[in-house]
Amino acid sequence: MIGRHIKNVSAPMAGMALAGIFACSVALASTGGGTDPGGPGGTTLSANHTEQSQRPAASDDREDEREEREDDAPPVLPSDCEPAEAAEIEYSNGRIPDEDLCPLPQEDESLRADAAAAFYKLNAAYHEEFGEEMCVRSSYRSYDRQEELYESMPAGMAAAPGNSNHGLGLAADLCGGVEEEDTPEFEWLEDNAGEYGWIHPDWAYSNPYEPWHWEFDVGQN
Template sequence: MKVITSALSAAVSVAIASVFAALIAVGGPHSAYAQNTDGAEVDAAHRWLTPVPGLQIVRAFDKPAQNWNAGHRGIDVAAAVGESIRSPAAGTVRFVGKVAGKPVISLEVGGYAVSFEPVAGTVRKGDQVAAGQVIGTVADTSHCADGCVHVGVWKADRAKDYVNPAGFFVSDASILLPEAQAPDRLPAAAQGTSVGKSGAGAWGGYSNGRIPTVALCPLRSAPGHRLRCDAAKGFDALSAAFAQRFGHPISVTDSYRDYQTQVTLKARKGKWAATPGRSNHGWALAVDLGSGINSFGTAQHKWMKANASRFGWVHPPWAQPSGSLPEPWHWEFRAG
């Protein structure tokens, strides 16, 4: 198994410690744009794990002008019957039961209530849940003919006044901070023919999607996600440097996908998903990203192109604009 060099490891530790300390000192990773957004929502934005991998919103938020008017007070996320629904962050189960005949789960997460329906719960009211923990499964197709989960969000300490859940899970919104606030020292840029090559591949004798949890490490900057430990350490340092430049950590939409998740995604997305056992995400060395990185030509994507390799991360040739399957959001770890 490849390991990060000692120089990169030292840089990683310094970068993570200094950046997260700086973010706390100025009021959190989103304080730079707090003047435009409610404080609690700013703190939650960009940080929730999606309820299912490969998030696809099939019906958007459409809040009516008056509560009694028709509208859509949440988002519908594509999900197959029987698919697991995961907690977006650490929180407490508020409700498990039926509303108007449909199974519903609601959690309290960071001052917000978030509900999922139709979802048959595997947790109980009052349970503490961690980011990424399975809380239930999609019960039926009563909400969407093709299968989906309706997600609603409102402030937990107020009467229901729904807000758009989409911004809590992923966001393209970033601001450019002054150069003076960028990290004082970044690791040296990668050199040689390895730059830009695909990083995902077999390691440790494991099969794709069948890597034991004990062999992986959580991302500090993206709770609920796991990667091979050297990749996780490099990504956290990369995200910390990104936060100094743009005001918040990198939002991660997908990381390691176990075999069963690959099977579920193939069933839901068809030709748009990799054949189970062949996904680049099955090696725990690949991530799909938001935060503006998921569009070619943005300041965030350009920053990644210039700096990701310093932390062991590359944008593989097939995912680049001239590649066989352009995906600006897909990045892979390649140490050494």
């Protein structure tokens, strides 16, 4: 109810935020991660980024897994993701190396392995309900990526670098209807995500209003 009221007030802001996130995602993909100031090394960085996301062997395995699954069956957690150990290694915010991130079914998206494992289960349940996989606009974000976002968004619409759960690989910004609070997709998640360890944090109903922002609840898992 609070959220509904706030939503009407801040819908234009929410729209701006969405546009900002989406635009930045596209920019990220084309610049190879934005961790380099550019210049002569730019081309090399892009090439590295394309290849570096996973070790070659793991990448091949994942390709195979994707090809083998039935078109209408939701994907399963890649076999080299290790959720049981994920919480034991603590990285500072935005500094998780690629090999300790677990790719999501959605291209170029990843989370800490325990959050990812729960996400795959949630995604499968969502698929069963809606006949399609969840839409993810943004998941793990490096420190540099968060800094870019922070500087490009209106004040208060993105956490300062080092303070976002995206930097811990524990948050995902969703789309496909979830970005609005009164949709069937949002309401289904409200009712069911908790069963899979995912929550919509209280603050995201109003401060700022971010219906698209969901988190893996480490306290519960």
